Amino acid sequence: xxxxxxxxxxxxxxxxxxxxxxxxxxxxxxxxxxxxxxxxxxxxxxxxxxxxxxxxxxxxxxxxxxxxxxxxxxxxxxxxxxxxxxxxxxxxxxxxxxxxxxxxxxxxxxxxxxxxxxxxxxxxxxxxxxxxxxxxxxxxxxxxxxxxxxxxxxxxxxxxxxxxxxxxxxxxxxxxxxxxxxxxxxxxxxxxxxxxxxxxxxxxxxxxxxxxxxxxxxxxxxxxxxxxxxxxxxxxxxxxxxxxxxxxxxxxxxxxxxxxxxxxxxxxxxxxxxxxxxxxxxxxxxxxxxxxxxxxxxxxxxxxxxxxxxxxxxxxxxxxxxxxxxxxxxxxxxxxxxxxxxxxxxxxxxxxxxxxxxxxxxxxxxxxxxxxxxxxxxxxxxxxxxxxxxxxxxxxxxxxxxxxxxxxxxxxxxxxxxxxxxxxxxxx
RNA sequence: GGAGAGGUGGCCGAGCUGGUCGAAGGCGGCGGUUUGCUAAACCGUUGUAGGGUCUUAACGGCCUUACCAAGGGUUCGAAUCCCUUCCUCUCCGCCA
Numbered sequence: 362x363x364x365x366x367x368x369x370x371x372x373x374x375x376x377x378x379x380x381x382x383x384x385x386x387x388x389x390x391x392x393x394x395x396x397x398x399x400x401x402x403x404x405x406x407x408x409x410x411x412x413x414x415x416x417x418x419x420x421x422x423x424x425x426x427x428x429x430x431x432x433x434x435x436x437x438x439x440x441x442x443x444x445x446x447x448x449x450x451x452x453x454x455x456x457x458x459x460x461x462x463x464x465x466x467x468x469x470x471x472x473x474x475x476x477x478x479x480x481x482x483x484x485x486x487x488x489x490x491x492x493x494x495x496x497x498x499x500x501x502x503x504x505x506x507x508x509x510x511x512x513x514x515x516x517x518x519x520x521x522x523x524x525x526x527x528x529x530x531x532x533x534x535x536x537x538x539x540x541x542x543x544x545x546x547x548x549x550x551x552x553x554x555x556x557x558x559x560x561x562x563x564x565x566x567x568x569x570x571x572x573x574x575x576x577x578x579x580x581x582x583x584x585x586x587x588x589x590x591x592x593x594x595x596x597x598x599x600x601x602x603x604x605x606x607x608x609x610x611x612x613x614x615x616x617x618x619x620x621x622x623x624x625x626x627x628x629x630x631x632x633x634x635x636x637x638x639x640x641x642x643x644x645x646x647x648x649x650x651x652x653x654x655x656x657x658x659x660x661x662x663x664x665x666x667x668x669x670x671x672x673x674x675x676x677x678x679x680x681x682x683x684x685x686x687x688x689x690x691x692x693x694x695x696x697x698x699x700x701x702x703x704x705x706x707x708x709x710x711x712x713x714x715x716x717x718x719x720x721x722x723x724x725x726x727x728x729x730x731x732x733x734x735x736x737x738x739x740x741x742x743x744x745x746x747x748x749x750x751x752x753x754x755x756x757x758x759x760x761x762x763x764x765x766x767x768x769x770x771x772x773x774x775x776x777x778x779x780x781x782x783x784x785x786x787x788x789x
Numbered sequence: 790g791g792a793g794a795g796g797u798g799g800c801c802g803a804g805c806u807g808g809u810c811g812a813a814g815g816c817g818g819c820g821g822u823u824u825g826c827u828a829a830a831c832c833g834u835u836g837u838a839g840g841g842u843c844u845u846a847a848c849g850g851c852c853u854u855a856c857c858a859a860g861g862g863u864u865c866g867a868a869u870c871c872c873u874u875c876c877u878c879u880c881c882g883c884c885a
Contacts, residue, residue: 399839399840402839402840402854403840403841403853403854405840405854406839406840406841406853406854406855407841407853407854409853409854409855410852410853410854412865412866413853413854413866415865415866416808416865416866417808417809417866419808419865419866420808420809420865420866421808421809423808424808424809429865432865433864433865433866434865435865436865436866437864437865439865440864440865440866584874586874589874589875609799609836609837732837737819737835739837
């Protein structure tokens, strides 16, 4: 959510940000509703003040043993007008809030212009890419080494729900633990294990709702109360960020850094058909997420930290990657700035996104009402998050990149402690 | 799942025979006095959000509204009465 003062006092700035994003949003409608809300609110406040004063004098009269019946009769009509006006105000207020929730965040000034992924800026590259190398793809490697079973997964749940088998399951678990332990032991994060189902309010807090409901798996409440629906988490960002909703944190405790593993569930409505081979796009996948709550003056440093933590994992896994600075038109709904980490997949001969690291500034904090306090001042804090990392595409790159001439998978040295020292996975 | 108790400000806790209650008291926090330092004692202060207004503006001041789990109702007036929902605790049952 944007600061109402911003669009009230500086609508052109907001319009420009929306234009850079290529977002279609009814800013004029929001401004109209906002103005109407304030006019009604002022009138309503006046009436309520009138009623409160009258009630007080009635109380005084009664205490002194006087007759208050005419005053009571008079105040009754004020009450009726308040009720009427309040109903109108509530409608406008709800409309304004619902519309405001559909407005994306504004891109930070440093974010490059651009419409699509083609306009993203390559900020860094690490490792060597051998584009001519011929290796079997991850599906073939997986078949040879019996690492996963897509067919039986589909039998259970449809496409996009793989079963990891044997060493594949162990490798997956090792990756998750390697990520978590590295963040906890080397990057100073506190691990949390959150619920996989969250309420509607949490999904609104981080920005998945109301706009992207069709991408989410929803469990309807028994009594049909939509506020009590539960959603399968599309990322640990949702439960972890909303942990502190409606809280005022002591600024001295910031930044707070959490990491969490959860399975992630996405319907991928509309995007099915592209990139759906094997592990490239799934309905359920595993991810370790990093979430930071930062002081509003310190969030840009925190963004660089998160990017560094995600990069460190790829380096330890010896996977060549590049860092993209997303252009305004390609950023997610809530981000003010976003880096994508893409790893090179030799058989696919292309870059695969394995991490997205974003600073939301106060956008989520306003929605979820997360503030911080220092020296008597209360402000919205800044939230950030980054994948560290999502496993499926890392697994793709890992298998293809570390596939040996002898038809085995070489476990990178950094990962071995999580596989009991195992150096190689060969066909059984 | 059955029975009962309860949800009040950062925390504890009074109020709950409706009006002087944004809410006693205590703790904590902040400022000050005292003190060689610390502690103790004493004095003062201490919620959040919206709107209006004053100052060129910020800081801030003043006026006002809302918030005592959430939503609704009764009433001139609700923390206090009624209804619904949610949550927590205790006991019993069931179960990983």
